[in-house]
Amino acid sequence: MPLPSRPPAIPAMTRYFVKKAITLLILLFLVSITVFAVLFALPGDPAQIILGINATPETLANLRAQLGLDRSFSAQYFGWIGGLLTGHSSMSINYDMPVFDLILSRLAVTGPMALMAMVFAVVISLPLGIYAARRQNRTGDVTVMFFTQLGLATPEFWLGILLMLLFAVHWKLFSAGGFPGWSADFIGSFKALLLPAFALGVIRAAILTRLTRSSMLDVLREDYVRTARAKGLRERTVVYVHALRNALVPVLTILGLQLGQLLAGAIIIENVYYLPGLGRLVFQAIGQRDLPVVRDIVLFMAAAVVVVNFVVDFAYAALDPRIRVK
Amino acid sequence: MTQSLLEIKDLSVYFDVPEGVARAVDGVSFNVLPGETLALVGESGCGKSVTSMSILGLIPSPPGRIERGRIIYSGRNLLEEKEEHLRRIRGNEISMIFQEPMTSLNPVLSIGRQVAEPLMVHRGLSREDATAEALSWLERVRIPAAAKRLEDYPHQLSGGMRQRVMIAMALVCQPRLLIADEPTTALDVTIQAQVLTLMHSLKEELGMALMLITHDLGVVAQVARRVVVMYAGQVVEEAPVADIFDNPFHPYTQGLLRSMPRLGQNKGRLAEIPGTVPVLTETIAGCRFAPRCAHQFDRCRIEAPPLFEIADGRRARCWLKRYPDRRKAHV
Ligand SMILES: Nc1ncnc2c1ncn2[C@@H]1O[C@H](COP(=O)(O)OP(=O)(O)OP(=O)(O)O)[C@@H](O)[C@H]1O
Ligand SMILES: [Mg+2]
Numbered sequence: 001m002p003l004p005s006r007p008p009a010i011p012a013m014t015r016y017f018v019k020k021a022i023t024l025l026i027l028l029f030l031v032s033i034t035v036f037a038v039l040f041a042l043p044g045d046p047a048q049i050i051l052g053i054n055a056t057p058e059t060l061a062n063l064r065a066q067l068g069l070d071r072s073f074s075a076q077y078f079g080w081i082g083g084l085l086t087g088h089s090s091m092s093i094n095y096d097m098p099v100f101d102l103i104l105s106r107l108a109v110t111g112p113m114a115l116m117a118m119v120f121a122v123v124i125s126l127p128l129g130i131y132a133a134r135r136q137n138r139t140g141d142v143t144v145m146f147f148t149q150l151g152l153a154t155p156e157f158w159l160g161i162l163l164m165l166l167f168a169v170h171w172k173l174f175s176a177g178g179f180p181g182w183s184a185d186f187i188g189s190f191k192a193l194l195l196p197a198f199a200l201g202v203i204r205a206a207i208l209t210r211l212t213r214s215s216m217l218d219v220l221r222e223d224y225v226r227t228a229r230a231k232g233l234r235e236r237t238v239v240y241v242h243a244l245r246n247a248l249v250p251v252l253t254i255l256g257l258q259l260g261q262l263l264a265g266a267i268i269i270e271n272v273y274y275l276p277g278l279g280r281l282v283f284q285a286i287g288q289r290d291l292p293v294v295r296d297i298v299l300f301m302a303a304a305v306v307v308v309n310f311v312v313d314f315a316y317a318a319l320d321p322r323i324r325v326k
Numbered sequence: 327m328t329q330s331l332l333e334i335k336d337l338s339v340y341f342d343v344p345e346g347v348a349r350a351v352d353g354v355s356f357n358v359l360p361g362e363t364l365a366l367v368g369e370s371g372c373g374k375s376v377t378s379m380s381i382l383g384l385i386p387s388p389p390g391r392i393e394r395g396r397i398i399y400s401g402r403n404l405l406e407e408k409e410e411h412l413r414r415i416r417g418n419e420i421s422m423i424f425q426e427p428m429t430s431l432n433p434v435l436s437i438g439r440q441v442a443e444p445l446m447v448h449r450g451l452s453r454e455d456a457t458a459e460a461l462s463w464l465e466r467v468r469i470p471a472a473a474k475r476l477e478d479y480p481h482q483l484s485g486g487m488r489q490r491v492m493i494a495m496a497l498v499c500q501p502r503l504l505i506a507d508e509p510t511t512a513l514d515v516t517i518q519a520q521v522l523t524l525m526h527s528l529k530e531e532l533g534m535a536l537m538l539i540t541h542d543l544g545v546v547a548q549v550a551r552r553v554v555v556m557y558a559g560q561v562v563e564e565a566p567v568a569d570i571f572d573n574p575f576h577p578y579t580q581g582l583l584r585s586m587p588r589l590g591q592n593k594g595r596l597a598e599i600p601g602t603v604p605v606l607t608e609t610i611a612g613c614r615f616a617p618r619c620a621h622q623f624d625r626c627r628i629e630a631p632p633l634f635e636i637a638d639g640r641r642a643r644c645w646l647k648r649y650p651d652r653r654k655a656h657v
Pocket of ligand 2: 374375376508
C-alpha cells in the first residue's frame with residue numbers, strides 16, 4: 001500500500017512554520033552571541049600568537065588594530081555579525097583567504113560524509129529496530145540488543161581505526177585516509193568517505209536502533225494497531241504504515257539531535273582518516289589560534305544543528321497531525 | 327433450530343503473568359445465530375474481551391495462549407485457520423468495534439483513509455472508489471458534513487463521532503457479524519443512547535448478527551435477544567433476554583440485576599454484589615461464585631457445578647438446579 005496520502009492542512013501548517021521560524025531566528029541570534037562571547041573571553045592574544053614572542057609592542061598594536069581586536073565587545077560582535085549578514089567574510093589569519101571560501105571547500109568533504117553517515121544510521125537502525133521489536137525477548141531481539149550495546153560502548157575513532165586496518169590495510173579495498181577531491185576523482189572521493197561515514201553511522205545506529213525498538217514496542221501495544229489488525233489489513237501494512245508512522249515521531253526528534261554529535265564525531269574521524277573537512281579545519285584552526293576561522297565554523301556547526309532540528313520539527317508536524325494544532 | 331453463524335466450543339484462553347497462569351477464559355461455550363443480537367455481560371475482568379478477541383485471533387501472544395477449544399465459523403475452526411485466511415475474515419465477514427474510541431483510531435491517518443482501508447484490502451477497490459464508498463458510510467452513521475470530515479484526523483472529532491467512525495469502518499464491508507466490545511462505555515450518557523440506536527438500526531438494515539459486550543444491563547434490555555452471562559472466565563447463565571430480566575436463575579445474574587440502576591432511582595449507592603471476583607491465577611475447587619453467593623451450601627465449595635440445562639435454550643452453572651430447595655427465599 002502506498003504511504004501517506006495527501007499534504008497536511010495548509011493554514012495550520014503555515015502557522016506552525018511561522019512560529020517555528022521565529023523561534024529559529026531568536027535561537028540563531030543567541031547562538032551567535034554565545035559563540036562570540038566564549039571566544040572573546042578565551043585567554044590568548046591572537047596577535048601575539050601570530051607574531052611570536054619577539055614582536056614589538058608597536059607591531060602588536062598595529063596587527064590588533066588591523067584585526068579589529070582593539071575595538072569594544074559590541075563593536076566587534078556587530079562588525080562580525082554584520083559582515084556575515086552582508087556576505088563579507090572575515091579573512092583567515094592562517095590561510096590568507098576568506099573564511100567563507102574555506103568553509104565551503106571543506107564542507108564538500110564533511111557535508112557528504114555526514115549525509116552518508118546519517119543514511120547508514122537510518123538504513124541500519126530502522127529495519128533492525130522494527131525487527132527487534134517484533135521479536136521482543138526472542139533470540140533475534142536479544143542478538144540485536146547485544147550489538148547495539150556494543151555499539152554504544154565503542155568510540156567512533158576506535159571503530160574508524162579498526163575499519164581502516166581491516167578494509168584498507170589488510171584487504172586493501174580502500175585507501176587508508178586522504179581525499180583526492182571530487183573533481184579529480186569522484187569515485188575515489190566517494191570511497192574515501194565510505195569508511196569514516198560508516199564508522200560514524202554505525203555508532204549512531206546503535207542508539208537509533210534501541211530507540212526505534214522501544215518506540216515500536218510502545219506503538220505495537222496501542223489500541224489502533226489492534227484496530228488495524230481487526231480490519232484485516234496485511235501485517236506489512238499494520239507494521240509499516242499504521243505502527244511505523246507513529247513510532248517514527250520520537251525517532252525523528254533524536255535523529256535531529258544526533259547531527260550535533262555527528263559533527264563532533266566528524267572532528268575526530270576526519271583526523272583519523274586525514275580528510276580535509278570542517279572538523280579537521282576547526283581542529284587545526286584552534287591549534288593555530290585562527291580566531292575568525294574557529295568562530296565562523298563553530299557558528300556554522302551550531303547553526304547547522306539548529307536548522308536541521310527546525311527541519312525535523314517540520315517533518316514531525318507532517319508526520320503527526322496533532323502537533324500542528326498545539 | 328437455525329444453523330449457528332458462530333459456535334464457540336469449550337474455549338480456554340490463558341495468560342502467562344508474573345503471578346502464574348491467569349485463566350482468563352475457561353471452558354466457554356456459546357453460539358451466535360445469524361442476524362440476532364447476543365449480549366455478553368459480566369463484571370470487569372470476567373473475560374468478555376478476551377473471548378471476543380479470540381474469535382478474530384487478536385489475543386496478544388505472548389502472554390496469551392489459546393489453551394483449548396474450537397471456534398466454528400462457516401464450518402471451519404478459526405483457531406486452526408492460517409493467519410491469511412483469518413485476515414480475510416477480519417473486517418470483512420466479522421468486524422469488531424472496541425471500547426476506547428479515543429485510542430482505537432490511528433492518530434496520524436485521516437478518517438477517510440481509515441474507513442476506506444477495509445474496502446481496499448478486502449474488496450480490492452481503488453483509493454478513489456474506496457473513499458467515495460467510505461464517504462457514503464460516514465453519512466450513513468450520520469456524521470455531519472461528512473465530506474469535510476474525510477480529511478480530518480481523529481483528534482479533531484469528539485468521542486461520539488469517533489465511535490461513529492469506528493462503526494462505519496467496521497461496517498463498510500457489510501460483515502455477517504459485528505462484535506462490539508463495550509462500544510458506548512466511554513461516551514456521555516446522551517451520546518451512548520444515540521450510538522447504540524444507530525448501531526442497532528444499521529444492524530437491522532444489514533441483517534447482520536451483533537455480539538454486544540457490555541456490563542450495562544439497561545443496554546441489554548434495549549437491544550439484545552439473548553444474553554450470555556460470564557463470571558470469572560466462565561459462562562454462568564445463558565437465556566433469552568426476557569427470562570434474564572423476569573426470571574434470572576443464577577444468583578450472580580440476580581445480583582447483577584439488583585445492581586442495575588433503575589429509572590427514577592437516583593445515582594446513589596447501588597446494591598452491589600458483596601465480595602470481589604476471584605483471582606484468576608488461583609485454582610478454585612468449587613463454584614467460582616460461591617464465596618460471594620448468598621445461597622451457597624457445602625457442595626458449592628467442594629465441587630464446581632456444570633452448566634445445567636434449565637429449559638430449552640436456557641443454561642445455568644449452579645447447583646440450585648439440582649437442589650432447588652436450597653434457594654433462600656428472602657435474598
Ligand atoms: N494482555 C494481557 N496480559 C495478561 N493478562 C490479561 C491480558 N488481557 C487480559 N488478561 C486477563 O484476562 C482477564 C479478562 O480480561 P478481559 O479484558 O477479557 O475482561 P473483560 O471482561 O473484557 O473486562 P472489562 O469489562 O473491564 O473490559 C483479565 O482479568 C486479565 O487477568
Ligand atoms: Mg473488556
